[in-house]
Amino acid sequence: MSRPIYVTRPHLPPLEEFLPYLESIWESGQLTNGGPMHQRLEQALADYLGVEHLSLVGNGTLGLIIALQALDIRGEVITTPYSFVATAHALRWNGIEPVFADIDPQTFNLDPARIEAAITPATTAILPVHCYGTPCAVEAIEAIAQRHGLRVIYDAAHAFGVGQRGQSLLLHGDLSVLSFHATKVFHTFEGGAIVSPDARTKERIEHLRNFGYVDETTVVSAGINGKMSEVNSAFGLLELKHIDAALARRREIDGLYRHLLAGMPGIRCPLPPAVDGGNASYFPILVEPGPRPGRDALYERLKQHGIYARRYFYPLISDFPVYRSSPGAARYNLPNAALAADSVLCLPIYPALTDAEVQRIVQLIADR
Ligand code: T4K
Numbered sequence: 001m002s003r004p005i006y007v008t009r010p011h012l013p014p015l016e017e018f019l020p021y022l023e024s025i026w027e028s029g030q031l032t033n034g035g036p037m038h039q040r041l042e043q044a045l046a047d048y049l050g051v052e053h054l055s056l057v058g059n060g061t062l063g064l065i066i067a068l069q070a071l072d073i074r075g076e077v078i079t080t081p082y083s084f085v086a087t088a089h090a091l092r093w094n095g096i097e098p099v100f101a102d103i104d105p106q107t108f109n110l111d112p113a114r115i116e117a118a119i120t121p122a123t124t125a126i127l128p129v130h131c132y133g134t135p136c137a138v139e140a141i142e143a144i145a146q147r148h149g150l151r152v153i154y155d156a157a158h159a160f161g162v163g164q165r166g167q168s169l170l171l172h173g174d175l176s177v178l179s180f181h182a183t184k185v186f187h188t189f190e191g192g193a194i195v196s197p198d199a200r201t202k203e204r205i206e207h208l209r210n211f212g213y214v215d216e217t218t219v220v221s222a223g224i225n226g227k228m229s230e231v232n233s234a235f236g237l238l239e240l241k242h243i244d245a246a247l248a249r250r251r252e253i254d255g256l257y258r259h260l261l262a263g264m265p266g267i268r269c270p271l272p273p274a275v276d277g278g279n280a281s282y283f284p285i286l287v288e289p290g291p292r293p294g295r296d297a298l299y300e301r302l303k304q305h306g307i308y309a310r311r312y313f314y315p316l317i318s319d320f321p322v323y324r325s326s327p328g329a330a331r332y333n334l335p336n337a338a339l340a341a342d343s344v345l346c347l348p349i350y351p352a353l354t355d356a357e358v359q360r361i362v363q364l365i366a367d368r
Contacts, residue, residue, distance in 0.1 A: 021234035037233035050168040053202040060179025060192035064090030079127040081318035100328035112140035125151040130159040132282040163277035188236040249351040250280035260362040
């Protein structure tokens with residue numbers, strides 16, 4: 001009986017490698033609130049990602065909530081329906097109305113033309129997602145933002161380590177928010193980070209993530225508990241030692257899938273290969289309509305064989321009852337997103353996945 005294969009499995013280094021970090025935390029007695037592990041991880045991540053100002057947070061969702069607070073975003077924000085539900089939830093938690101615009105079918109990211117068409121006098125910002133780690137049309141989005149005086153916060157939950165023309169993707173927009181959840185390319189069990197353009201914004205974010213405290217007696221904002229603990233930070237430091245090998249293995253798997261799936265009737269690999277700065281965080285395939293069983297039948301078939309692929313992102317965020325009455329949420333307004341939600345299947349991809357397992361998955365797809 002083969003082991004179950006999930007859409008992802010967290011990378012876990014040998015346990016012995018983590019013990020010295022734990023000993024150090026035990027010795028220091030500092031468990032959270034910006035201790036030495038936290039400080040070291042912030043610096044190490046900023047260096048690794050090629051950014052200057054990075055603030056750790058407890059998870060990506062808190063990161064989005066805090067980022068919106070830091071820029072004092074109100075009113076309406078244009079965002080994508082084709083994402084994990086946390087993207088829109090972060091708006092709602094700030095009392096902001098999400099306005100859904102359609103995606104570009106090539107990239108699964110917000111289509112700049114549809115963003116511009118959705119702007120109203122109440123629009124204050126754009127919240128695009130670098131879906132599956134594919135860069136958004138950053139130049140076009142920034143041009144729109146400038147023309148209309150809007151802020152841009154990138155949900156970069158999938159975009160750890162993604163580069164464009166040798167530069168970090170995280171340098172675009174007013175802020176970028178990463179997720180370090182266990183299912184992500186780089187993880188700290190739970191965690192995330194906000195990348196800021198300057199020291200002042202970073203400082204504001206750091207007050208917000210610590211209840212608004214500046215010092216023992218001064219509170220400057222209605223902040224929240226958005227901190228990362230020392231254990232999570234220490235694990236991040238250890239993970240960073242393994243990240244290049246993990247990314248290399250992901251890219252290998254990405255290449256193997258493409259090779260084995262090439263020319264298979266009814267199956268398309270919609271994204272470019274994860275070379276040139278890609279992080280191979282997901283491996284979406286498009287199951288095209290035709291005589292063979294469709295996407296949902298394939299999803300079920302794989303499940304019967306112990307392979308837990310996922311329909312990221314089905315349903316669309318705009319299809320959930322809490323968002324159905326938001327502006328732009330009707331399916332006729334979002335034809336590309338609706339088609340993607342109904343035809344994409346994300347295949348398992350993670351460093352410990354073996355070539356034989358990839359072959360088995362592809363064989364099951366071929367035999368459907
Ligand atoms: N923005 C975007 C665009 C996002 O994708 C996300 C999160 C966020 C914002 C918010 O960031 P965080 O607040 O989460 O930091 C998962 C993750 O929970 C979620 O972080 C992620 N996006 C989303 C795309 O995927 P589920 O509901 O698919 O999780 P779950 O528990 O079904 O896990 C998927 C598979 O991973 C499981 O079948 C088995 C495997 N797994 C999972 C966990 C948690 C493991 O092997 N070990 C584990 O510990 O949402």
